[in-house]
Amino acid sequence: MHPTRRKRMIIVLFILAGAGLALGLVLVGLGENVNMFYPPEDVVSGKAPVETNIRAGGMVLEGSWQRDGQTLNNEFVLTDRVDAQFPVRYSGILPDLFREGQGVIVEGQLNARGTFEAERVLAKHDENYMPPELAGMGEAAQE
Numbered sequence: 001m002h003p004t005r006r007k008r009m010i011i012v013l014f015i016l017a018g019a020g021l022a023l024g025l026v027l028v029g030l031g032e033n034v035n036m037f038y039p040p041e042d043v044v045s046g047k048a049p050v051e052t053n054i055r056a057g058g059m060v061l062e063g064s065w066q067r068d069g070q071t072l073n074n075e076f077v078l079t080d081r082v083d084a085q086f087p088v089r090y091s092g093i094l095p096d097l098f099r100e101g102q103g104v105i106v107e108g109q110l111n112a113r114g115t116f117e118a119e120r121v122l123a124k125h126d127e128n129y130m131p132p133e134l135a136g137m138g139e140a141a142q143e
Contacts, residue, residue: 035107040084043110050110057105061085065100078106078116086110090118097123 038048040058048054058078065076072092079085088106098104098121106118 037105040078040080040086041082043078043086043116044084044114048110050112053107053109055105055107056086056110056116057103058085059103060098060100062100076100078104086114086116088116088118090121092121094121095123099123 035053035055037055037057040056042048043056048056056078058080061077061079065074067074074090074092074094075087076090077085077087090106090108102123105122106116107120107122108116108118110116
């Protein structure tokens with residue numbers, strides 16, 4: 001093989017190997033940061049992974065919100081207003097628009113006991129908005 005042709009082939013192989021490595025690292029990085037959404041039905045049925053960062057959403061069950069007066073600990077139940085519901089624990093200041101009977105999305109981990117340990121709580125921003133993931137839950141309860 002001619003030395004010039006061999007040199008070009010080595011350069012092309014290094015470029016391809018570098019591009020493959022870069023693509024692999026990007027895919028691994030994206031895979032670790034994917035945060036899947038699960039409705040209450042999937043959380044209760046066991047489809048949601050345990051001890052993995054996920055997003056779950058539902059309606060805050062009326063009468064379920066309990067706040068510790070000494071700390072920032074909050075506990076409430078998320079439901080789909082049909083038959084699935086699960087408890088949520090959150091330590092921190094809840095959004096101003098957090099209310100019982102309203103749709104919220106929580107980010108965190110589901111523990112082995114079935115309690116969602118939330119790191120973040122997102123509440124809807126006005127009375128007309130419903131997160132796309134929760135859009136059908138309000139109508140399901142009225143049927």
